[in-house]
Amino acid sequence: MEPEHIDVTEPMPLHCPGACKTVSGVLARIGDKWSVLVIMQLGDEPRRFNDLKRTIGGISQRMLTLTLRGLERDGLVTRTIYPTIPPRVDYRLTDLGRSLRQPVQALGQWAMGNLKAIERARSTYDAAPAGQIFGVAEASGRRDDTHAIG
Amino acid sequence: MEPEHIDVTEPMPLHCPGACKTVSGVLARIGDKWSVLVIMQLGDEPRRFNDLKRTIGGISQRMLTLTLRGLERDGLVTRTIYPTIPPRVDYRLTDLGRSLRQPVQALGQWAMGNLKAIERARSTYDAAPAGQIFGVAEASGRRDDTHAIG
DNA sequence: CTGCATCCTCCTGGATACTG
DNA sequence: CAGTATCCAGGAGGATGCAG
Numbered sequence: 001m002e003p004e005h006i007d008v009t010e011p012m013p014l015h016c017p018g019a020c021k022t023v024s025g026v027l028a029r030i031g032d033k034w035s036v037l038v039i040m041q042l043g044d045e046p047r048r049f050n051d052l053k054r055t056i057g058g059i060s061q062r063m064l065t066l067t068l069r070g071l072e073r074d075g076l077v078t079r080t081i082y083p084t085i086p087p088r089v090d091y092r093l094t095d096l097g098r099s100l101r102q103p104v105q106a107l108g109q110w111a112m113g114n115l116k117a118i119e120r121a122r123s124t125y126d127a128a129p130a131g132q133i134f135g136v137a138e139a140s141g142r143r144d145d146t147h148a149i150g
Numbered sequence: 151m152e153p154e155h156i157d158v159t160e161p162m163p164l165h166c167p168g169a170c171k172t173v174s175g176v177l178a179r180i181g182d183k184w185s186v187l188v189i190m191q192l193g194d195e196p197r198r199f200n201d202l203k204r205t206i207g208g209i210s211q212r213m214l215t216l217t218l219r220g221l222e223r224d225g226l227v228t229r230t231i232y233p234t235i236p237p238r239v240d241y242r243l244t245d246l247g248r249s250l251r252q253p254v255q256a257l258g259q260w261a262m263g264n265l266k267a268i269e270r271a272r273s274t275y276d277a278a279p280a281g282q283i284f285g286v287a288e289a290s291g292r293r294d295d296t297h298a299i300g
Numbered sequence: 301c302t303g304c305a306t307c308c309t310c311c312t313g314g315a316t317a318c319t320g
Numbered sequence: 321c322a323g324t325a326t327c328c329a330g331g332a333g334g335a336t337g338c339a340g
Contacts (some may be wrong), residue, residue: 026261031181075271109178121225
């Protein structure tokens with residue numbers, strides 16, 4: 001994550017209409033180790049720093065800070081400081097942030113729904129990592145052409 | 151990415167029902183630098199290695215191999231080898247892989263639709279990175295309590 | 301409580317060279 | 321063509337200590 005500018009404008013070959021790269025950029029943003037967990041945890045209510053830290057569990061305060069800053073920079077989260085003693089800082093999702101929860105949850109449902117299938121695939125693969133091999137005969141039979149390529 | 155076992159079973163505090171962590175796991179899988187681009191490029195037709203490499207553009211052959219192996223391991227992609235000369239290997243999405251395109255595209259549409267908003271937010275943030283600050287008075291007025299925390 | 305700064309480690313991923 | 325193997329730089333991210 002590190003609060004660096006996402007390279008949406010990096011030197012890219014511009015093959016596809018930019019859509020793919022854009023998706024990639026978004027996933028670079030929310031696909032890091034913690035962003036999604038933070039977004040999910042933020043829900044609808046404002047949350048405080050250590051509250052988030054405890055609830056998420058396993059995140060270092062450094063990464064929570066960086067993640068929140070990143071989300072804040074992208075306009076997904078607002079950070080409200082109350083200069084009380086002890087200090088109090090509320091984080092809450094913006095409308096943009098909330099709108100992101102929708103597609104993320106879709107992905108989440110996919111994940112939950114296909115977790116078993118994925119685990120099964122992994123077991124299978126770990127047992128026999130080799131890809132399926134077709135002899136030339138079968139190949140030409142199935143594909144009707146295995147010839148001339150280069 | 152590196153063909154390592156995703157740590158879905160890592161020591162996790164088990165706070166949430168596992169849903170969040172599962173989502174996180176999936177994003178760890180497809181949220182890397184290339185997986186989504188590969189999945190998008192694979193589309194419905196079988197594609198060959200260098201074909202993918204060229205079309206994606208910018209990916210090293212090492213990373214394409216690793217990414218494809220990862221996707222294959224998770225059952226999202228099949229790898230079919232035709233032992234011809236020169237060698238031919240077809241990659242294609244499995245049903246599972248195709249089903250993933252759905253939520254991913256949802257995310258992609260979100261990305262496209264809110265790209266401008268995000269860029270605007272970034273500009274704003276880069277100009278004034280500080281979070282909004284409320285004085286104690288305003289704070290207690292808005293939240294009706296700013297007192298005792300710890 | 302909230303968070304920045306520092307150090308340090310490991311992984312990600314690019315470049316390159318070599319094999320079948 | 322389709323990889324594998326190796327080397328290497330840079331970044332992600334944890335641990336710790338300090339500040340407001």
